[in-house]
Amino acid sequence: MTPPSRLRSRDALRVAGAGLAARPLRMVLAALGIAVGIAAMVTVVGISASSREEIDQRLRALGTNLLTVEPGETLMTGEPAKLPQQGVDMVARIGSVTSVSAVGAVGDALVYRSDRIDPGRTNGITTMAARPDLLAAVSGEIDSGRWLDDALAAYPTVVLGATAAERLGVARTDATVTVWLGEQWFVVVGVLEPAPLAPELDAAALVGWPIAQELLGYEGAPTRLYERSPEDRVDDVRAVLPVTVNPENPEEVNVSRPSDALAAQTATDETLVSLLLALGGVALLVGGIGVANTMVIAVLERRVEVGLRRALGATRAHIRIQFLGESVLLAGLGGIGGAILGGIVTAIFAASRDWPFALPAWVLGGAAAATILVGALAGAYPAARAARMSPTAALAAM
Amino acid sequence: MVAALRGVTRTYPGRPPVCALQAVDLCIERGELVGIVGPSGSGKTTMLNILGTLDRADAGTVRIAGHDVGTLTDRQLSALRAHRIGFVFQQFFLSPGVSALDNVADGLLYTGLPLADRRRRAEQTLARVGLADRAHHRPHELSGGQGQRVAVARALVGHPAILLADEPTGALDSESSADVVVLLHELHQSGTTIVVITHDHEVADMLPRQVHIRDGRITADDAVSMPRVAG
Numbered sequence: 001m002t003p004p005s006r007l008r009s010r011d012a013l014r015v016a017g018a019g020l021a022a023r024p025l026r027m028v029l030a031a032l033g034i035a036v037g038i039a040a041m042v043t044v045v046g047i048s049a050s051s052r053e054e055i056d057q058r059l060r061a062l063g064t065n066l067l068t069v070e071p072g073e074t075l076m077t078g079e080p081a082k083l084p085q086q087g088v089d090m091v092a093r094i095g096s097v098t099s100v101s102a103v104g105a106v107g108d109a110l111v112y113r114s115d116r117i118d119p120g121r122t123n124g125i126t127t128m129a130a131r132p133d134l135l136a137a138v139s140g141e142i143d144s145g146r147w148l149d150d151a152l153a154a155y156p157t158v159v160l161g162a163t164a165a166e167r168l169g170v171a172r173t174d175a176t177v178t179v180w181l182g183e184q185w186f187v188v189v190g191v192l193e194p195a196p197l198a199p200e201l202d203a204a205a206l207v208g209w210p211i212a213q214e215l216l217g218y219e220g221a222p223t224r225l226y227e228r229s230p231e232d233r234v235d236d237v238r239a240v241l242p243v244t245v246n247p248e249n250p251e252e253v254n255v256s257r258p259s260d261a262l263a264a265q266t267a268t269d270e271t272l273v274s275l276l277l278a279l280g281g282v283a284l285l286v287g288g289i290g291v292a293n294t295m296v297i298a299v300l301e302r303r304v305e306v307g308l309r310r311a312l313g314a315t316r317a318h319i320r321i322q323f324l325g326e327s328v329l330l331a332g333l334g335g336i337g338g339a340i341l342g343g344i345v346t347a348i349f350a351a352s353r354d355w356p357f358a359l360p361a362w363v364l365g366g367a368a369a370a371t372i373l374v375g376a377l378a379g380a381y382p383a384a385r386a387a388r389m390s391p392t393a394a395l396a397a398m
Numbered sequence: 399m400v401a402a403l404r405g406v407t408r409t410y411p412g413r414p415p416v417c418a419l420q421a422v423d424l425c426i427e428r429g430e431l432v433g434i435v436g437p438s439g440s441g442k443t444t445m446l447n448i449l450g451t452l453d454r455a456d457a458g459t460v461r462i463a464g465h466d467v468g469t470l471t472d473r474q475l476s477a478l479r480a481h482r483i484g485f486v487f488q489q490f491f492l493s494p495g496v497s498a499l500d501n502v503a504d505g506l507l508y509t510g511l512p513l514a515d516r517r518r519r520a521e522q523t524l525a526r527v528g529l530a531d532r533a534h535h536r537p538h539e540l541s542g543g544q545g546q547r548v549a550v551a552r553a554l555v556g557h558p559a560i561l562l563a564d565e566p567t568g569a570l571d572s573e574s575s576a577d578v579v580v581l582l583h584e585l586h587q588s589g590t591t592i593v594v595i596t597h598d599h600e601v602a603d604m605l606p607r608q609v610h611i612r613d614g615r616i617t618a619d620d621a622v623s624m625p626r627v628a629g
Contacts, residue, residue, distance in 0.1 A: 002465070004473065005480040006510030015507075022495060308491045311452060312552075313480020313508035315473050391452040395487070 005313045007321070016325030019298070020333075027330060030294040034334025034374065035341060037284025038367050042342025043349075044276040046359045048269060050350040053358035055262060062139045062197050064259035065234050069225035069245050072254045081252035082221045087245040088131070091225060094244060096233040101137035102222035103128040103206070109182030109216045111205045113168050117180070123167040127181060128204045128223075129212035130159075137226040138198040145173025145190030152189060153208025156181075156215060159190040163202040181205060182216040197258040198226065284374060287334060292378035295327050299386045306386050307394030320387040327379020328372055335371025339364055399461070400560050400591045401426040401449055406458035408444050418444035420614040421458070425621070426560070426593060431586035433605035434595045441614040442595045443564065449593060450483055450562050451475045463559040480508040484553030486563040490545045492537040498524065498548045499533040505552035516555075523555040524548070527581060543574030547581060554590070561585070561592045567601055579604055 007015075020027045069091075071081040084090075091100045109127040110119070132150055134140065146152075148159055158181060160170060170177055170188050177188045186207065195201045212218035225245065229237045234257070242250035299306075306319055314322075343359055350357045401424070408419040418441040426432055426449075436442045447453035448460055451467050460467040463482040467475065479485075484505070492501045502520035503513070511519075524533050527547045537545055546566060553561050563582070567575035579601055586592055586606075594605060602608050610618040 002463075002474070002477045002481050003509075005476040005508045007508055008510055008512070011507060011513070014513075018493075018496075304489075304491060305493075307452075308487075309508075310476070311450065311479060311485040312505060313476050313478075315476040315508075317473075318476075318508060392447045395452070 005315050005318065007314070007318045012318075012321050012325055013329075015322050016329050019302075019322065019326045020329060023298075026294060027333070030291050031330055031334035031337060033287030033290035034284065034331050034371060035287070035338035037280055037282075037287045038335050038338025038371060039341040039345065040280035040283050040338075041277055041370075042339050042359070042363055042367055043345045044273060044280055045363045046342060046346030046357075047349055048273040049358040049360055049363075050346060050355045051269065054353075054355040057356060058196060059259055059262060062259065063228065063231075064257070064263075065228050065231045066138065066197050066258055067227045067229075067234065067238055067241065068198070068256055068258060069227065069241055070254045070256070071223065072252045075249070075251055081246075081249065083223065083225070083253070084246055085220050085222070087222055087225055090244050090247075091227055091241065094229075094237060094240060096229045096237060098228050098230065099133065099137045100225065100227045101131045101134040102225045103130050103134060103201070103204070104209070104212070104218060104221060105223040106182065106207070106212050106216050106218045109212075109218075111164070111168070111182075112180040113170075114178075115180045123164070124203060125164045125167060126200075126204050127212075127216070128201075128206050129209045129218055129220075130206040131209055134206070134226065135192075137228060138195055138201065140195045140198070140201065141193040143191045143193045145188070147190055148206065148208050154210045154214075155208070156184055156186045156211055157189045157208065158186040159192060159206045160188060161192050161202040161204045161206070162194045164205055165191040167203075179205070181207070184215055196262060199258075200224070284370060288331070288374040288378045291327055291330055291334075291375060292382065294330070295323060295379050295382035296385075298326070299323060299382045302386075303389060303394040303397040306389050307391050307397070310391035310394065316387040319389075320383045323383035323386045324376065324379045327383065328375035331371045331375025331378065332368075335367055338371075339367045342367075399425055400428050400430075400463060401593075402459075402461040403448070403455075404459045406448060406455040406460060408441075408448060408453065408455050417614050419448070419455070422611075422614070422616055424609065424616065424619070426591065428559075428591055429586075429589050431582065431592045431606055432594070433602040433608045434593060434611060435597065435599065435602040435608050436611035437597055440611045442597075442611050444614075445611065446562055446564050446593070446595050449560070450485060451478055476508070481556060482559045484556065484558035484561040486546070486549050486553045486561065486566050488565040488568040490537070490549040490569070492545060492548060492552075494537055497534050497536055498529060498540065498551075501537070501548055502551045502555050505555040509556060519555055520551070523551045526554070527551045541574065542570045543577045546570060546574070546578050550578070550581060550585075554585070559591060561590055563592065563594045565596055565598075566594060567596065567598060575601070 071083050074081045088100055088102045091097055106127040106129055110122050111125040111127060135147055173188055173190050175187050178185045179188060213220055238255055241255045242253040246253050346359055347357050403422050403424040406419055406422045410416040410418060434442050434445055448455055499520050502524055503516040506516040524530055527550055529547055532544060567578050582592055596602055607620045609616055
């Protein structure tokens with residue numbers, strides 16, 4: 001008996017590769033369509049992953065264990081409630097609390113660059129009394145100058161939040177600049193960096209607690225408490241905070257976790273990411289149609305080759321494998337090119353924003369799977385058509 | 399017997415249907431060199447396709463290399479072509495951009511032999527057709543006669559039971575043409591069974607046995623008038 005026809009898998013690969021290499025321009029153009037789609041998808045996922053990585057890094061640096069306490073509304077009248085003055089001391093007594101601080105808004109003290117400025121132009125800056133331990137609690141950083149220590153806190157000195165300094169046009173912190181704050185001259189001794197976990201400080205003018213009470217008529221009730229505890233104790237602390245801060249009316253106290261808001265930014269981005277990903281998917285689909293088109297034309301042009309191969313002993317399956325292999329190889333080349341391109345674009349984008357570069361491995365695996373699938377789908381019909389061709393008709397196509 | 403057709407009929411559907419072969423009987427013994435001669439449209443290409451198992455008969459039995467072709471599946475026919483049948487075409491059908499050696503080695507592609515073995519045997523076969531020194535030339539660097547000799551080598555490389563040549567000299571000038579005919583005679587001398595299809599009486603006259611075909615019927619066969627044929 002005659003042994004069966006057999007095409008080694010290495011030869012099948014060689015035959016498919018040679019078929020592509022015989023028409024290099026067409027191969028590049030068809031692969032380009034796939035490359036654009038894959039590059040788009042890899043870039044979208046890569047940029048989104050890099051941005052998330054950046055936020056994660058920031059959160060890791062800032063810590064996610066910060067809780068803030070604000071007054072809510074009084075239950076009976078719906079008026080704004082107040083926090084008791086001794087709240088900070090009470091919270092400090094909770095066993096697992098590692099640091100606690102507070103600010104108090106000095107409501108009627110407005111801030112101007114000088115006493116000649118139109119009183120209507122408030123710049124939206126809030127004056128706040130700040131405890132000396134505030135920076136440690138919110139992981140705040142001094143951009144220039146110094147922070148309000150116990151000594152400065154008793155004098156008319158002010159530290160500006162990043163936004164506040166920008167709005168007032170204050171760039172120098174060498175005690176030569178004064179601002180008109182609550183009808184008094186205050187010396188600017190420092191400017192803060194933006195505080196991602198306490199964004200309310202960015203547009204604030206921070207003064208010492210004693211001087212606020214002395215010069216600005218501040219009553220001394222804190223309007224926001226900042227508290228940190230070990231990560232695994234946060235939920236326990238959160239549960240007891242309201243009753244600790246305000247034992248008489250715990251329901252008038254709001255507790256929140258600022259890192260949640262920051263993390264939520266990532267979540268909102270996700271809708272956009274899926275939309276862009278879908279757009280990349282459409283590009284990939286169009287690329288796949290391009291490959292299918294190329295393969296249909298290739299099969300028509302190469303009927304004689306099909307006939308010759310059948311005469312040399314190829315089975316229908318061998319012909320199908322050859323054209324399917326070409327299609328998958330074509331899409332695969334596009335996929336590899338696209339993944340490299342997408343990686344480069346992501347790296348450039350991340351570098352331009354000072355983000356870390358993050359490209360999860362599943363993206364590359366997904367891109368590989370997508371190209372193989374697209375190649376197989378695009379090649380299925382042309383390959384079946386080539387396999388169905390009768391050898392005599394194929395040879396007569398000359 | 400290498401090939402035997404009994405009452406083979408092949409009709410192509412259409413309006414009106416074209417009867418390419420009608421109740422044809424033909425026997426080809428091992429070692430024969432047979433010319434199938436006829437004008438175009440006489441059915442000789444259909445005959446070659448049926449001998450080469452590229453096409454199936456509508457009626458009658460076809461036996462090639464001991465197999466009843468009618469009972470074989472498409473895969474089995476492919477296997478038969480891969481191992482037992484060699485084809486030479488008028489247009490050579492060499493792969494452009496591929497060396498003569500690899501073109502010949504492709505004759506063994508579907509036998510599953512490893513590439514190194516295929517090349518080794520291709521080298522020997524190229525030497526057999528007198529082209530050992532052209533192994534690394536590409537088809538466009540070869541003359542027409544050399545190209546056809548490469549194609550003959552590709553058909554021979556698997557040691558087929560039967561070599562089918564469809565107008566092997568049809569695309570060649572008379573000098574190259576004579577060259578190829580000489581080669582076919584040499585192969586015949588060394589024992590290869592060869593069937594040559596041609597409309598060229600000059601070529602046909604040089605062949606030891608001629609089968610004349612017209613309108614799908616065999617009109618003359620040297621072997622039938624002289625039943626005892628050398629071979």
